[in-house]
Amino acid sequence: xxxxxxxxxPTYFEESKKSQSxxxxxxxxxxxxxxxxxxxxxxxxxxxxxxxLYGMRKTYQGNISYENQxxxxxxxxQLAKLRATQLSIVFQDLxxxxxxxxxxxxxxxxxxxxxxHEIKIKEMTERLGISSKLQARSGQCSYGExxxxxxxxxxxxxxxxxxxxxxxSHLDNDNAVKAMELIIEESALRNACILxxxxxxxxxxxxxxxxxx
Amino acid sequence: MSASFKIVKQLILSGGNRSSRLFSFAGLGIGVLLxxxxxxxxxxxxxxxxxxxxxxxxxxxxxxRKSVTNETMGKTALNMFAPGEIADLQKQPxxxxxAPLIANNFRLQLSAGxxxxxxxxxxxxxxxxxxxxxxxxxxxxxxxxxxxxxxxxSDFIELYNTAFAPGYGLPQLSDATISTVVFTIICYDRNxxxxxxxxxxxxxxDRLNSFLxxxxxxxxxxxxxxxxLATNVxxxxxxxxxxxxxxxxxxxxxxxxxxxKDKTLFGxxxxxxxxxxxxxxxxxxxxxxxxxxLFSFYLQLMIAKSKDNLQxxxxxxxxxxxxxxxxxxxxxxxxxxxxxxxxxLTQLFQFLFHKYVMYDRPELSSMLHISVFxxxxxxxxxxxxxxYRMVKKLLYRFGTNE
Numbered sequence: 001x002x003x004x005x006x007x008x009x010p011t012y013f014e015e016s017k018k019s020q021s022x023x024x025x026x027x028x029x030x031x032x033x034x035x036x037x038x039x040x041x042x043x044x045x046x047x048x049x050x051x052x053l054y055g056m057r058k059t060y061q062g063n064i065s066y067e068n069q070x071x072x073x074x075x076x077x078q079l080a081k082l083r084a085t086q087l088s089i090v091f092q093d094l095x096x097x098x099x100x101x102x103x104x105x106x107x108x109x110x111x112x113x114x115x116x117h118e119i120k121i122k123e124m125t126e127r128l129g130i131s132s133k134l135q136a137r138s139g140q141c142s143y144g145e146x147x148x149x150x151x152x153x154x155x156x157x158x159x160x161x162x163x164x165x166x167x168x169s170h171l172d173n174d175n176a177v178k179a180m181e182l183i184i185e186e187s188a189l190r191n192a193c194i195l196x197x198x199x200x201x202x203x204x205x206x207x208x209x210x211x212x213x
Numbered sequence: 214m215s216a217s218f219k220i221v222k223q224l225i226l227s228g229g230n231r232s233s234r235l236f237s238f239a240g241l242g243i244g245v246l247l248x249x250x251x252x253x254x255x256x257x258x259x260x261x262x263x264x265x266x267x268x269x270x271x272x273x274x275x276x277x278r279k280s281v282t283n284e285t286m287g288k289t290a291l292n293m294f295a296p297g298e299i300a301d302l303q304k305q306p307x308x309x310x311x312a313p314l315i316a317n318n319f320r321l322q323l324s325a326g327x328x329x330x331x332x333x334x335x336x337x338x339x340x341x342x343x344x345x346x347x348x349x350x351x352x353x354x355x356x357x358x359x360x361x362x363x364x365x366x367s368d369f370i371e372l373y374n375t376a377f378a379p380g381y382g383l384p385q386l387s388d389a390t391i392s393t394v395v396f397t398i399i400c401y402d403r404n405x406x407x408x409x410x411x412x413x414x415x416x417x418x419d420r421l422n423s424f425l426x427x428x429x430x431x432x433x434x435x436x437x438x439x440x441x442l443a444t445n446v447x448x449x450x451x452x453x454x455x456x457x458x459x460x461x462x463x464x465x466x467x468x469x470x471x472x473x474k475d476k477t478l479f480g481x482x483x484x485x486x487x488x489x490x491x492x493x494x495x496x497x498x499x500x501x502x503x504x505x506x507l508f509s510f511y512l513q514l515m516i517a518k519s520k521d522n523l524q525x526x527x528x529x530x531x532x533x534x535x536x537x538x539x540x541x542x543x544x545x546x547x548x549x550x551x552x553x554x555x556x557x558l559t560q561l562f563q564f565l566f567h568k569y570v571m572y573d574r575p576e577l578s579s580m581l582h583i584s585v586f587x588x589x590x591x592x593x594x595x596x597x598x599x600x601y602r603m604v605k606k607l608l609y610r611f612g613t614n615e
Binding site for chain 2: 082
């Protein structure tokens with residue numbers, strides 16, 4: 001599977017942005033197995049780009065296509081299928097169900113399209129140090145814990161592309177490294193492509209391509 | 214999609230208020246019960262009124278005449294049925310056949326001389342044999358026959374026996390005797406020359422209030438003594454499937470025709486009853502619609518309260534179609550239960566109605582009419598489809614506004 005972006009630019013950005021960016025206004029192809037790093041300062045459109053790629057917003061010009069099918073042409077059922085089986089995400093704003101327990105938050109994703117046995121969920125939470133929080137309401141967890149829940153949730157489904165939007169912003173270095181290792185493992189297991197958008201370079205990430213937004 | 218709804222259910226079905234759900238279910242139940250009862254009552258009424266009039270071969274025979282008013286009094290032609298009017302009657306869907314009662318157009322006298330000295334100016338009439346309820350094989354006449362068979366109204370015999378004979382000291386007549394009485398029918402031609410025929414009563418009729426002779430005789434006599442076939446028709450008989458048919462009564466009223474009110478009394482009552490039942494049915498339908506609207510508002514409120522959760526589920530990759538099916542499917546057992554309870558109660562009412570109110574009416578069934586069951590299935594299916602469509606529409610709207 002391939003992800004292609006052509007001449008992409010948010011409608012609220014000026015055309016001049018194209019000349020300063022490796023992504024805006026360019027024709028790019030991302031393939032499975034690639035580890036892409038997108039580096040950009042705040043306000044340069046990282047979250048916009050991730051949302052465009054996930055099909056959540058359409059306020060852009062240019063094209064995004066998955067396997068030669070334009071994302072704009074996907075109907076809601078096709079989009080749901082894409083998200084359930086080929087495209088996963090860690091949102092910058094996490095987007096958990098605050099009134100559900102950590103376990104329920106994870107199971108909601110797990111039941112959608114199970115990739116692992118349920119026992120693996122427990123292992124992942126142990127690796128990232130949140131297994132003791134499984135029965136706690138996610139809304140009561142710290143930001144760092146919530147971020148780890150969101151990361152594990154993204155890894156519970158099959159995917160060809162994993163979109164990461166500043167996924168370690170609330171984690172200390174040790175926890176960020178642990179989370180990164182888990183993400184790399186899981187992506188390798190699926191031979192998936194990671195598109196990792198962040199403010200700066202993150203050394204433990206074995207990027208195959210670095211792009212400045 | 215094979216996802217389990219159990220874990221998702223608590224995210225989206227916790228938004229509704231339990232009491233508002235119960236209220237809308239109760240309203241739906243009452244409306245459905247009322248609707249079922251009305252439909253069943255409609256069929257009860259239909260069954261009860263089906264066998265209410267004197268019938269031959271499953272038909273009612275009704276005499277029809279024009280109202281004689283002060284304006285038409287003395288104007289015989291106005292009180293007769295024109296050929297166009299008869300043709301119009303024949304065209305009506307509820308009229309199976311029409312037959313005119315033809316009267317003599319010459320002077321005629323009747324004498325019962327063999328039994329007692331009695332002679333009077335009289336009349337005779339004739340009608341198609343198909344309209345006669347008691348038609349013996351001997352009721353026919355051919356030119357040259359000296360005896361004319363007659364069928365008279367049983368009411369005449371009754372009046373003679375109970376009122377006329379005792380008052381004048383005349384012998385009362387049994388059914389056996391009456392058939393042995395030989396009458397003399399005296400027909401006068403246009404020159405007042407009499408021609409006599411023998412007449413004997415071969416049958417009595419409960420339906421036809423007249424003094425009937427075979428049509429072949431009257432047609433022949435009218436032409437011979439009156440000079441022409443009789444064309445004036447002041448009385449018609451109508452053959453109809455149901456004299457109490459409201460459409461039939463409406464037509465008769467619109468034309469200002471007169472009929473025997475006794476025969477259609479039940480029809481008038483039926484008209485009113487049908488009106489009341491239809492009114493109740495419409496009311497029941499309105500209650501059902503209102504309850505469904507109430508329930509739809511409840512669903513919309515529940516969805517609005519769970520909007521954030523639903524949107525996040527869609528963002529995570531849950532299919533809006535699957536969610537709609539599962540969400541609206543949650544209420545299917547409740548709909549089916551409501552309809553089943555309403556059906557059971559309607560069946561109970563019908564059983565009690567037949568057993569205690571209409572216990573001597575074998576034509577009525579203690580079981581519900583098949584249409585009530587069909588309506589129950591239709592109502593359930595329509596409710597499920599309507600709610601599924603509404604939920605789906607709302608979820609698709611959420612999906613586009615992530």
